[in-house]
Amino acid sequence: MVAARPRRPPDPDAPRGAGPGRPKDLAKRDAILEAAKGLFVRLGFDAVSMDQIAAEAGVSKLTVYSHFGDKDALFAAAVESHCAQALPDSLLQAHPHMPIRERLTEIATAFYTMIASPEAIAGHRILCSPRLADSPLPQSFWDAGPRRVQERFAALLDTRVxxxxxxxxxxxxxxxxxxxxxxxEPHARMVFGCDCAEPRLAAPAHIAASVDMFLRAYAAR
Known part of the structure; x- marks a missing residue:
């Protein structure tokens, strides 16, 4: 009688079936996202490989593919993560008891801080590169970031109307x-690298003027 072979312990990084009740490791997912965001900012989209992201996150490449499928999907997820951290859903609630100017200024300040961050500027430059301009990536970026923010802000405006x-x-x-x-203009100057410090220093005045113009157009008479 042939002795049974000892069972090998499961590889924690091996791809798993999408069976019910089997959650993915959220800590590994977060580590992959943070690694991807850092590498995309430093090296650009084309220069970053899934192997580099896996090494930076301390996981196997199979784990990266298991969570995100491909590099395009990972980039879109990184954009969504960045926007969700800077502009969480809780920040886009109507808060009807807060004065409208104060509410808009709070959101405007968070938004401007997000788009002026090095990560956001680098991401914008990546999407403007000729190779990516004709790829599905800009649409993925739009759906993951700006569309989400605008839709939630429009719902806030509905409540205030x-x-x-x-x-x-x-x-x-x-x-x-x-x-x-x-x-x-400030965001364009930061993307082009023209006197980047000035738009950041002038941010409070720019935000106040933008909110004022919006209210001049849409405040209830």
């Missing part, structure tokens, strides 16, 4: 206008 604080016929359009105002 219903409360009588604002008079806005098209809140989706107004949400787009609000964030476009905040980006304005």
């Amino acid at each position: 219903a409360a009588g604080d604002l008079d806005i016929p098209d809140t989706a359009l107004a949400a787009s206008q609000f964030f476009t105002l905040l980006k304005g």
Whole structure:
């Protein structure tokens, strides 16, 4: 009779089936995202490999693929993670008892801080590169970041319109206008590398002027 072979312990980094009740390791997922964000900022999208991301995160390449599928999906997830950390859903709640100017200024300050960060500037430059401009990546970026923020902000505006604080016929359009105002010339200068320190130093005045212009257009009379 042939003796049974001893069973090998399972490899914790081996890809697993998507069976019910088998959650992925959230700590490893977070480590992969942080590693990817750092590498994309330092090296750019094309220069980063999944092997480098795995090594930086301290996991196997199979684990990276198990969580994210491919590098494009990982980049989109990194964008979503960055936006969610800087502008969490809790920040985009209506808070109807807070004065509308104060509420808009709070959101505007968080948004401007996010888009002026080195990570956001590097990500914007990556997406403007010729090779990526014709790829699905810009659309993935839009869906993971700006679209999420604008949709939640439009819902906040709906609540404030219903409360009588604002008079806005098209809140989706107004949400787009609000964030476009905040980006304005300062964001373009930071992306182009033109006197980057000045837009950051002038941020409070720029934010206040943008909120003021928005309220001049949409505050309830």
